[in-house]
Amino acid sequence: MARKGVSKVRTGCVTCKTRKIKCDEGKPHCNRCTSTGRKCDGYAVPKSDWSLCRRPRHLSRGVGGAAESRALQFFCEIAGPFLPGASDPYFWTQLVMQFSNFEPVVQHSVIAISALYEQCQTETPPGTGIRDNTLALRHYNTAITELKATQNPSLVLLVCILFICIEFLQSNREAAIRHCKHGIAILENSVSTPDWAKEHLKPVFRRLSIFAYFFGSGDAEFPGLVPLDDPVPASFSNFSDARAMMDDIFSRAVRLTRYGEPYRLGHLRYADVPIGLLEEQEKLCYRLDQWQILFANLDGRLTSQNMPTAQRSDLGGEFVKSLLRLDLSICCEISRILSNMAFSGDEISYDAYLCNFRRVIEQFAHFGAITLDKARTAKRCPKFIFETGFTPMLFCVATKCRDLSIRLTALSLMKLLGVCRENLWEADTAYAVARRVIEIEHAVILNELGQPLGPPLYPGLPPDKMRVRKAWTESEELIQSNKFRQEMSGKFVRFYMRTPENTIYHHTEFLATGGIDQASESRSPLNGTRRLSGTLESFVRG
Incomplete structure (x- = not known):
């Protein structure tokens, strides 16, 4: 019946x-x-979609012996939980581990990441080459071979992220950017993307698209952006909604800043900005206003239990809640400054955002006080995270806010809150460059604690002629001798400035990046004739 x-x-x-x-x-x-x-x-997620995602072509029989087993365990317990930083850890702690059980290409990649991550945790300097790590090299090469036979575009996308991580761990800018462009191109050309890939892979690529605009040497290296699949919601129902929209805003703000560079510093300084770029600037400002309203309505409803990183923290749910709220709030403030200043060739205009910079530092300082207290109970501290952390935000404040007290606070917070390496951002390098910018602009020498050794020539807001327009750091780590004939590791940095006649010029210095305590001995101006890679290579004086 x-x-x-x-x-x-x-x-x-x-x-x-x-x-x-x-x-x-x-x-x-x-x-x-x-x-x-x-x-x-x-x-x-529809069962049929997940069944396609999780059904093994063949069960993995394992890829080696004790060293491989140990590497997989290390990834599961240590590397995976810390790689996402303040982002949702699901991709690293769940999705990647699931695929590693039945996809050899994923398992080989995970072993390579784990071996390099452990090396990063125990060795300096950062970015030690994979050729010095035979376990990582062997499995990375095998993963590349396996990937060539892979026909599943979504699996290729997942492995592409793992390859980017491997290149990040080696501080290999060019290869990481190539993998990023390749992955985003696959997303752009895909007729249909499975729901699991939309939910867990596209957000990662949306954030990854940013780093090429920081570290790429020209338009040819810039990937496309990964747009949101859905329109702006009437309200945020959870943290992930707020995160997705802010990721979209921040990536567009960084792209607009990079596209505006010729109008700020280059050969288009006196040209009209195209209407399309101005419209994008206006849209971004509107989106930021929308986001702030939606996030304010959500913030009071957030609990530590529904935070995406709560389950992995040994510091408590409220600490994680503060961390994630800070991350989004700071992204909002920095995005607004970047968007509004995208086409301004006048560094004085940044002074209109002193209140924004002060809010950023006040939030960072409050969180820093919590961090100092919680750090005493932390079980371990990562030296590398895959996602962008706080270093670039603090670097922006230290180099673009001209209030000396605010920027010195930002400098000290870089040491407290910055992870040694955040994808391609290196804390020592960022600190050394920011410190030197402050010294140049205020005509002051800072001691080993980042405080003035004597009265600065410009204690207030420095004049425009003293302001650094851009600092470009070469990727290659070199060894130089200081005045005491002591060897120091460091990088060449170009500082771009303006003459009273409104022409752009640069001078080059070698900055020690092997340790913050070397900074005071690292300034060695060069004649500027050495050819360096950088976005401003083609500039001509005048």
């Missing part, structure tokens, strides 16, 4: 399925729940 009554609910949101009622399946949250004041828990 046929069963009577309502048929079993098979589609719809999680809440409606639990209540066994028909769902209108509105996105991102159904009207059936929201109209009655209930919390809509969203939609589960």
